[in-house]
Amino acid sequence: MPDRRASLVSGALLALLLAVVAAPLAVVVAGSVVDPRLLGLSSETWIGASRPAGWFSYVLELYGRQLGRSAVLASITVALCFALGFPAAYGLAARRGRLAASLRIAFDAPLAVPGLAVAIGLLLAYPGGRASGITLAAGHLLYALPFFVRAAGNALSSGGLPELEEAAAAAGASRWQRLRRIVLPVARPGILAGGLMAFTISWGEFNVSFLLATPTTQTYPSALYLTYTTNSFPVAAAATTLFLAAALPALWLLQHVAAGEAAQFGEAA
Amino acid sequence: MSARVEIRGLSKSFGGRRAVSNVNLTLEPGTTTTLVGASGSGKTTLLRCLAGLLAPDSGAILFDGRDVTGLPAERRGVGLVFQSYALFPHLSVEENLSFGLDVRKTGGAERRRRVDELAAALGLKALLARRPSEISGGERQRVALGRALAYRPVLLLLDEPLAALDPNLAESVRDALFRAIALEQTTVLFVTHDRSDALRLGDRVALLKNGALEQFGTPRELYRHPKTAYAANFFGAGLVCEAVAVRAGDRCRAETPLGPVELPSGEPGPVRLVFRPEALSLSGAEGAIVAVRRVTYEGDRSRVYFETPAGEAVVDCPPGREIRAGERLRVAVDPGLVIMLPASDPSSGG
Numbered sequence: 247m248p249d250r251r252a253s254l255v256s257g258a259l260l261a262l263l264l265a266v267v268a269a270p271l272a273v274v275v276a277g278s279v280v281d282p283r284l285l286g287l288s289s290e291t292w293i294g295a296s297r298p299a300g301w302f303s304y305v306l307e308l309y310g311r312q313l314g315r316s317a318v319l320a321s322i323t324v325a326l327c328f329a330l331g332f333p334a335a336y337g338l339a340a341r342r343g344r345l346a347a348s349l350r351i352a353f354d355a356p357l358a359v360p361g362l363a364v365a366i367g368l369l370l371a372y373p374g375g376r377a378s379g380i381t382l383a384a385g386h387l388l389y390a391l392p393f394f395v396r397a398a399g400n401a402l403s404s405g406g407l408p409e410l411e412e413a414a415a416a417a418g419a420s421r422w423q424r425l426r427r428i429v430l431p432v433a434r435p436g437i438l439a440g441g442l443m444a445f446t447i448s449w450g451e452f453n454v455s456f457l458l459a460t461p462t463t464q465t466y467p468s469a470l471y472l473t474y475t476t477n478s479f480p481v482a483a484a485a486t487t488l489f490l491a492a493a494l495p496a497l498w499l500l501q502h503v504a505a506g507e508a509a510q511f512g513e514a515a
Numbered sequence: 516m517s518a519r520v521e522i523r524g525l526s527k528s529f530g531g532r533r534a535v536s537n538v539n540l541t542l543e544p545g546t547t548t549t550l551v552g553a554s555g556s557g558k559t560t561l562l563r564c565l566a567g568l569l570a571p572d573s574g575a576i577l578f579d580g581r582d583v584t585g586l587p588a589e590r591r592g593v594g595l596v597f598q599s600y601a602l603f604p605h606l607s608v609e610e611n612l613s614f615g616l617d618v619r620k621t622g623g624a625e626r627r628r629r630v631d632e633l634a635a636a637l638g639l640k641a642l643l644a645r646r647p648s649e650i651s652g653g654e655r656q657r658v659a660l661g662r663a664l665a666y667r668p669v670l671l672l673l674d675e676p677l678a679a680l681d682p683n684l685a686e687s688v689r690d691a692l693f694r695a696i697a698l699e700q701t702t703v704l705f706v707t708h709d710r711s712d713a714l715r716l717g718d719r720v721a722l723l724k725n726g727a728l729e730q731f732g733t734p735r736e737l738y739r740h741p742k743t744a745y746a747a748n749f750f751g752a753g754l755v756c757e758a759v760a761v762r763a764g765d766r767c768r769a770e771t772p773l774g775p776v777e778l779p780s781g782e783p784g785p786v787r788l789v790f791r792p793e794a795l796s797l798s799g800a801e802g803a804i805v806a807v808r809r810v811t812y813e814g815d816r817s818r819v820y821f822e823t824p825a826g827e828a829v830v831d832c833p834p835g836r837e838i839r840a841g842e843r844l845r846v847a848v849d850p851g852l853v854i855m856l857p858a859s860d861p862s863s864g865g
Contacts, residue, residue: 409601412568415588416595417615418666427618431605 271490277483278302301484309469309485316449316466317492319379323386323448324441327394330387331444332437335395336429339402340411353395356388361453364388368458379463385454390444397443401436402429435503442500446493517544517701518578518669520565525574527560534560535571536726542670542719544579547696547703549717551710551749557726558706562672565704567591578669589618594663594671594701598678600655602647602662609634609643611658615666633661636695652680653688660692664699671696673705677712689716710750714738722746739854744787747854753791755856756825760786772823774803777850787856792818794852795830797838802847809840821846 278301306313334353338346356364368381368388375381401407410432414424430437452467459468470489473482520542527535535557542548550558563569565576567588575584583591594615602611610617612633616626634640637657642650647658656676663671676692677685693716696703707713713720714734722729722737730737730746741747744755758769758776760783767778769786773795776788797819805821810832817832821844830846832838 405604406599406601409597409599410603412566412588413595413597413601413662414603414614414618415568416566416591416593417618417662418589418592419614419618420589423618427614428603432603 274483274486275490277479278487301480302488305473305481305485305488308481309466309473312464312466312469313488315463319383319386319465320445320448322383323390324444326383326387327390327441327444328437331391331394331440332398335398335402335440336425338395339399340408350399354392357392361385361389361451362457365454365457368454376458377460377462382455382458382463382465385458386448386451389451389454390447393443393447394440397440398433398437401433401439404436405432407432438503439500442496442503446496446500449493449496450489516667516669516699519544519580520670520702520704521575521577521580522561522565523575523577525561525564525571525576527557527564527569527571529560533726535564537574538723538726538728540721540728540731542702542704544702545700546718547693547705547716548719548721549713550704550706550721550723551708551713552723552729553749554708556723558708558723559674560726561723562674562704562706565670566593566595566672592666592669594666594668596659596663596671596673596676598675600647600659600679602655602658604647606646607643608639608645608647608650608658611647612639612643612661612665614662619666621666629665633665633695636698637661638691653684656680656688657691657695660695664695664701667699668701671699671701671703673703675706675708677707677709714750722749741789741854742857744789744856747789747856751791751793752829753789753794753854754823754826754828755787755789756823758786758788760784771848772803772825773805773828773846773848776848776853778853778855779851781855785858787858789854789856790828790848791852791854792829792831794849794854795828796847796849797830797832797836797844798847800845802845804843805846807838807840807842807844810838819844 334349338349364385368385369376372381372384375384407429410428411424414428419427450467451465452471455465456468456471459465466489470482470485473485522538522540522542525535525538526533538557538561540548550561552558560569564571567583567586567590571584575582577583578591588595603614606614609630612630613626616622616629621629630643631640634643637660639654639657639661642654642658647655650658656679660673660676677689680688689712705712705716707716713722714737717734719731720734720737721731724745729749730742732740737746738750741750747753747755754772756772758771760767760769760778760781762768762783763777767781767783769776769778769788771788771790773790778786803823805823805828808820808822808827810820811818814834816834817836817838819830819832819838820827821830822828828846838844
């Protein structure tokens with residue numbers, strides 16, 4: 247039974263991959279709540295049990311401000327994606343020519359440029375925006391926007407949406423009515439997925455943030471880096487666990503939204 | 516509510532290729548016109564221009580004398596049924612039906628009454644709460660029609676609405692479709708590539724060839740009196756042959772590869788005749804003797820292909836009789852069913 251053997255092999259490979267990917271996460275999460283000596287990772291004194299919320303309260307005391315800042319920055323990035331990325335994706339979805347193809351590539355371009363180069367470019371181009379964090383937000387937007395435009399754009403051009411819009415126009419719906427009654431509801435899962443992606447990308451962005459941040463605009467991933475370089479393992483592990491705690495629900499929602507889309511509309515289009 | 520639709524000198528090109536070329540066509544109010552042609556003949560382009568989804572390069576479209584060429588789709592009041600139905604997947608059957616009323620802010624009793632009326636006419640009463648993904652292909656088709664009829668369009672455009680259905684289903688859907696359309700008494704343009712649909716569903720038939728109007732007339736005119744060999748072959752392929760008409764009494768007569776044929780009309784001189792299968796028969800002791808080249812069995816009949824000096828011709832053989840390739844038979848001609856092409860056929864030789 248070659249089929250059976252192939253599925254066994256692929257199953258084993260998948261399990262191996264999961265183990266490789268999940269092991270570091272498991273160690274980090276365990277390290278934030280378990281005495282690290284049990285894990286053989288540190289010889290420091292375990293004081294987790296002596297504090298009400300273990301190392302977490304300590305991390306929040308130290309880096310709570312950065313955590314809040316990252317949440318605000320990610321929210322701003324998502325809002326800007328909706329405000330700027332949706333019109334762009336909507337405009338591009340129905341167009342085919344060469345110009346539209348070039349614009350699509352232009353939106354993806356930041357992905358191909360190393361974060362270091364983007365950060366230095368932004369610093370040189372907008373030296374005045376660094377202190378206020380505007381340059382930082384621009385850097386986040388540059389990385390989040392391609393993902394948003396892609397996800398939203400796919401939703402806006404698939405599922406026969408251009409034809410649905412034509413059907414709505416023929417039935418008498420104005421541009422605004424088409425957008426509100428047809429385009430947004432039908433493309434909603436894809437647009438939401440794009441927004442969630444933008445959130446997770448901004449939340450985890452390190453390269454650009456590390457270079458552009460000032461002490462007053464430092465984000466949580468930069469703080470996380472500091473916990474590893476300056477603090478003990480349990481503190482770093484607790485900080486990482488907090489970091490994941492926000493990212494994982496977003497990922498879960500992303501999956502949920504994608505599955506919901508398939509279930510809601512079935513094969514009809 | 517039904518409009519007289521005039522299409523004047525309409526042309527549309529895509530990247531240098533002419534999809535529709537100087538089409539002049541008038542759809543009389545309340546009539547059904549079938550727009551037929553091979554794929555790529557410009558049917559859908561013309562339909563999209565009428566719907567307002569495409570802007571023509573030149574020419575004008577008039578509804579009851581009013582120029583609508585520059586009006587966007589949403590201000591034309593045209594009903595459009597897509598081949599793919601394009602039902603709104605997030606709305607129920609009822610919301611799909613009432614969509615055109617809802618965007619026009621037609622509410623309350625009037626909306627209710629119209630939805631009920633259409634649901635009854637289209638057999639959708641039990642499905643109103645369902646989503647398009649939860650109903651069958653034939654039902655979706657009816658919803659698409661209902662959605663296009665709900666706001667009483669001045670012109671109903673149907674783009675191959677039967678093409679996506681399997682042939683057995685298409686038969687019953689076609690009947691239901693046209694019963695419902697007849698109730699509305701609107702002007703209808705029905706795009707199809709199916710020649711028998713074109714003939715049986717249209718009050719008028721418009722035949723397109725390479726974006727240009729080849730012929731426009733009643734189904735009988737197009738079938739019985741095609742103006743070109745292309746039109747003749749489109750609706751029923753047959754042997755086309757050149758002959759010379761000579762006076763014989765008060766009529767004309769032509770010597771053809773299938774023997775002498777009495778012509779119903781015309782002057783002496785060169786003529787072109789089309790022999791469709793129904794003009795030929797295997798019964799009787801008269802007619803030219805031909806050699807059978809091949810036979811295809813089609814259940815209700817067999818098609819018998821035979822060679823003539825002017826090319827291959829076809830005659831139908833009734834189901835009871837069996838004919839084999841190589842056999843020699845007599846083929847009789849029914850002169851009343853022979854088609855005479857006008858001498859001035861631009862597509863001459865086709």
